[in-house]
Amino acid sequence: MRVVEVTAYGGPEVLRMARRPEPEAGERPGMVRVRLKAAGVNQADLRIRAGRYADVVGPLKPPFVLGTDFAGKLIDPVPGLPAGTRVAGFVPWFEELNGEGTYAEVIWSAPEWLAPIPDDVDYTVAASVPLAAATAQRGLDELALPQGATLLVSGASGVVGRFAVQFAAAAGLRVVAIAHEGDQHELKVLGAEHSVLRGPHDEIIARVAEAVPERVDAVFDGAFHGAPLLPAVKDDGAFVALVPDRAPAAERNIRVVTVLGRPDAARLKETLEKVAARELITRVSDVMPLEEVAEAHRRAEAGHRPGRIVLMI
Numbered sequence: 001m002r003v004v005e006v007t008a009y010g011g012p013e014v015l016r017m018a019r020r021p022e023p024e025a026g027e028r029p030g031m032v033r034v035r036l037k038a039a040g041v042n043q044a045d046l047r048i049r050a051g052r053y054a055d056v057v058g059p060l061k062p063p064f065v066l067g068t069d070f071a072g073k074l075i076d077p078v079p080g081l082p083a084g085t086r087v088a089g090f091v092p093w094f095e096e097l098n099g100e101g102t103y104a105e106v107i108w109s110a111p112e113w114l115a116p117i118p119d120d121v122d123y124t125v126a127a128s129v130p131l132a133a134a135t136a137q138r139g140l141d142e143l144a145l146p147q148g149a150t151l152l153v154s155g156a157s158g159v160v161g162r163f164a165v166q167f168a169a170a171a172g173l174r175v176v177a178i179a180h181e182g183d184q185h186e187l188k189v190l191g192a193e194h195s196v197l198r199g200p201h202d203e204i205i206a207r208v209a210e211a212v213p214e215r216v217d218a219v220f221d222g223a224f225h226g227a228p229l230l231p232a233v234k235d236d237g238a239f240v241a242l243v244p245d246r247a248p249a250a251e252r253n254i255r256v257v258t259v260l261g262r263p264d265a266a267r268l269k270e271t272l273e274k275v276a277a278r279e280l281i282t283r284v285s286d287v288m289p290l291e292e293v294a295e296a297h298r299r300a301e302a303g304h305r306p307g308r309i310v311l312m313i
């Protein structure tokens with residue numbers, strides 16, 4: 001089968017198409033095969049490829065296959081999902097650490113990673129949802145804020161940030177979104193009460209103070225600002241970081257937690273149904289063939305993509 005391998009740590013040019021044996025039935029007890037149609041390109045893929053997580057990845061050395069999010073068709077049945085069901089999910093790449101990601105034609109999946117894709121959600125949209133939604137949900141779970149509490153979401157123009165805004169608003173939180181110029185209107189539709197423009201940190205803090213003079217109860221830091229956002233948070237507030245090296249040292253009794261998206265099939269099923277019902281909005285910015293993965297990484301690295309870049313397989 002066709003896969004994309006990271007041949008050595010480096011720039012997008014280290015990504016190469018390769019052939020690996022297709023998984024065969026029964027080779028991995030408890031796991032099932034999925035024939036992929038689409039795979040998401042996540043920011044973590046870029047950092048892994050560049051060697052920035054070499055210490056976390058530990059003994060796993062190139063060549064390996066990147067990729068977490070996927071959408072495709074089940075080859076082997078699982079209880080409740082017959083063979084041929086359209087499914088989406090994500091491989092918890094950092095937990096598996098076997099270098100068998102989703103930039104591949106066929107993957108092994110645990111049944112508990114899989115949710116059915118509703119009929120009117122296409123593969124590219126489905127592949128943009130799993131990790132981002134799970135991460136936003138886990139962050140909000142960790143915060144456990146009461147209705148009416150204020151939440152500052154950075155990177156609200158991004159895929160994870162957008163989900164955080166929507167889930168938070170649906171839970172009755174008052175959301176302040178740090179967003180790109182031009183995205184304010186959409187973020188309002190998604191549920192943000194205020195949008196403040198991104199920019200230098202002192203300006204962000206001043207804009208948040210204008211919107212919420214008493215300071216916010218918590219931060220969901222989807223853009224990895226880290227410590228510079230702490231002045232926006234009340235004493236005894238909370239802060240969700242998405243990578244440990246951008247988690248600020250706690251001060252003024254602010255609780256700092258780092259969250260990792262974990263697969264949760266039941267929740268993903270619910271989320272995909274909400275996407276189908278247009279109750280949740282996700283965005284795909286680019287759909288590209290697997291063979292153009294290096295260009296997909298270049299685009300993701302350059303930033304300013306208004307949604308997830310998805311590889312068609």
Ligand SMILES: NC(=O)c1ccc[n+]([C@@H]2O[C@H](COP(=O)([O-])OP(=O)(O)OC[C@H]3O[C@@H](n4cnc5c(N)ncnc54)[C@H](OP(=O)(O)O)[C@@H]3O)[C@@H](O)[C@H]2O)c1
Pocket residue numbers: 042043044131132135154155156157158159160161198199222223224241242243259260261302303304305307308
């Ligand atoms: N912990 C986990 O399990 C987990 C799971 C998924 C994602 N993540 C991480 O969470 C982050 C967000 O993921 P994503 O998929 O939403 O990525 P994304 O779609 O690229 O969104 C990131 C957003 O943050 C914005 N941003 C970046 N730097 C900024 C800055 N200095 N000031 C203001 N905005 C800034 C980006 O804007 P521009 O691109 O225009 O600069 C973009 O809108 C990524 O770094 C990703 O690796 C963690």
